[in-house]
Amino acid sequence: MAQQFEDRFHRKFYYLRLSVTDVCNFKCTYCLPDGYKPSGQKSSSFLSLPEIKRVVRAFADCGTSKVRITGGEPTLRKDFNEIVHSVAATQGIEKVATTTNGYRMEKQVAGWKDAGLTHINVSVDSLDPRMFYQITGENKFTQVMAGIDRAFEVGYEQVKVNVVLMKDLNSHELPAFLNWIKDRPIQLRFIELMQTGEMDDLFQRHHVSGVAIRNQLIANGWLLKVRNKNDGPAQVFVHPDYQGEIGLIMPYEKDFCESCNRLRVSAKGKLHLCLFGEHGVELRDLLQQDEQESALIERIQQQLQTKSVSHFLHDGNSGMTPHLASIGG
Template identity: 75%
Template sequence: MAQQFADNFDRKFYYLRLSVTDVCNFKCTYCLPDGYKPENGKRESFLELDEIERTVSAFARCGTSKVRITGGEPSLRKDFTDIIRTVASQPGITKVATTTNGYRMEKHVAEWREAGLTDINVSVDSLNPHMFYQITGENKFAEVMAGIDKALEVGFKQVKVNTVLLKDLNSTELPLFLKWIQTRPIQLRFIELMQTGEMNDLFKNHHQSGVSIRNHLIANGWLLKARGESDGPAQVFIHPDYVGEIGLIMPYEKDFCQSCNRLRVSAKGKLHMCLFGDYGVDLRDLLQQDSQQDELIQRIQTQLDNKAEGHFLHDGHAGMTPHLASIGG
């Protein structure tokens, strides 16, 4: 194994978020409210299978053990199952996850698992079908719920469900969500709304801190779970009376970035140090031949030497990210 990817703050990077498309078929208010529009009005080519393989191979050589395949909506790629299989086949990769809106899960989640998918996150922003439609722009609630049931049926031990907290929209649904996970192996993850370049008004009107939920959980006997080496930033709570778990992702909380262990590569082959960074570094020219692996690793590590200690969201600076779909959330 080459030297472990690390930065100047002694953070080690075990986790790669790899976007394979920025196309999405949902129109979520906090991400793509007007639907997907190609950058500069034209579709550009996304990473090919061999480029994905070389990317993951380089990261695996430097200590990465978990890869999350993201989008946009990654399952829109016709070769999505092949992507899973390719990622899972890389030596050193022990966790292959994806984040999906869930609309194709019922039909395809069994083949994804067979191909090597070990973990799955599904976006569900409301358990009220009408509110689900209002937030996502799609009347797909029943299909998504059926997909979650199917994932558990085919052998996933747990499904993680991502819910973006939106004041005055889904913020009153905590009791409904808690009832839902009481008997189901679901880790429900409440994610604070994050400011990006195209949604200042939405953020101002609907941002809600996760602190009130955390206080409610602690007051009702929920306990903080220990964090694993390749886990994401969620604070996870467990309760003896619940099969499910609750995770809180609160990027505005002090010291949020101290435990950063993940890097991002966009669907067009750019390395991003942070979801809210000011630039991406092109890797694609080094993804064309196997012989370029050492040079690729060196370019990634050089950028890590310049990685900032944290984001600048508290200063109102959200970086260059126009919306979460653009580099995989």
């Protein structure tokens, strides 16, 4: 194995978030409120399957054990199952996850499992079908819920459900969500609304801190779980009376970046050291041949030495990220 990916703050990177498409068929208010708009640059197509194999192998050879396939909506790729299979077949990769809006899950999740997908995150921002439609722009609540049920039927022991918390929209639904996971093995992940370049006004109107929810959980007997080395950034809480779990993702909290263990590669083949970084690093020229792996690893290692100790969201600086779909959230 090559040297473990590590930055100058001695953070090791076990987790790759790999975007395979910018395209999404939902119009979520906090991400793509006007829907997906192609860039018009036909020359810059999304990563091909051979390019994906090469980038994943390089990361695996440097200690990465978890890959999350993201988008946009990754399942819009016609070769999604082949992508999953190739990632799962890479030596050293133990977890293959995806984040999806879930609209195709009921029909396709059995195929995803057969291909080697080990973990699923589904975005469900409301348990009220009308609010779900208001937030996502799509009247697909029933299909998404059926997809979650189907995931359990085909053998997934746990499904993670992502909820972006928004004041005056869904922030009052905590009791309903808690009731929903009482007897279901769902890890409910409340994600603080994050400020991105195109969403300043929405952020000012709807941002709500996760700290109040954490205090409420602790007061009601929820206990913090210990993190594994390739876990994401959530603080996960468990309760003896609940089959489900709750994860809180609070990027505005002090020291959030101390446990950073993930890097991102965009659907166009750029390395992003931070979701809110200032620029992406071109990798695609080194993804054309197997023989380029050592040069690819060297470029990533060099760039890691420039990674900042923290993002600068507290200062209202979201870097170059126009919206979360652009580099896979």
